[in-house]
Amino acid sequence: MSSKNKKIITALSLMAVAIFIMAFSSMPSAGSKEITISEVVNGSDKFEGDYIMTEGLLNKESVQWDADKIELRFEIMDENELALPIFYKGVQPDNFTDDVIVIVEGFIGENGVFEAETVLTKCPSKYEGEDMENYDGEMHKEIFNDSQE
Template identity: 50%
Template sequence: MKKNTKVLLGGCTIILAILILLIAATPGASGTEIAIHEVIANPEKYEERYVTTEGFLIENSIDWRADEIELRFDIVDSDGNVLSVFHHGVRPDNFSEGVITIIEGFIEPGEPFRAERVKTKCPSKYEGEDPNDYDPEFHKELLNDK
């Protein structure tokens, strides 16, 4: 075999190996984002698929077992659909009533949603104030006090 052919075959092999590793290492890339009512209505449709959904945390449903690193809780959507969740892993920060909870994992019919990742966000805490309520005089007073 010629040297150019060997280099070309070696380069193609390396690129193919990298692509296979990237696909295998990112299960979320092949996941599906669905609403809670879809999870409840058609669990068989999404069985064995990596899915993402979100809802508001119901605080009195939290069952945190630190010794076993297990977390069980319920989330609810704006229509009142409730989904029970099981997560084997650490409890997220900011885990309190009304926080938006994003879960990623697998559905098993008749079982709680098996979350591999649990994230929280609280948009009201991080949103800016309404620009129409801006008071330039108050801002000037703050700058003059320094």
């Protein structure tokens, strides 16, 4: 095998390894723990340093968008109206409205604020055929998990 072929094979191998590493480092949800809002609020120190995922209904009145800094602050609530404050550095999702379920992935900050790295939105009425008063968190969780497979 010539020296030129060895260099090409080595370069292609390094590129394949780099792509493999980038692919897995960009999929943090594969290692996230799915927990409820009440687990986050009542045991935030227990999850410190863990990459976690939780979901809840958007509290539209809590939304604070700073376009200059590209920072979004808001709260999500569970069915008992227990609120979790969220901080996200990134673009506000297009469908950030009252009738939306927000799924966040990230870390619990020292101050108890959830520091989201990913913010996804879903409309429960679109997926369940129900209005918000009949929202079933378990049904949504099943739908979300099925869509991830």
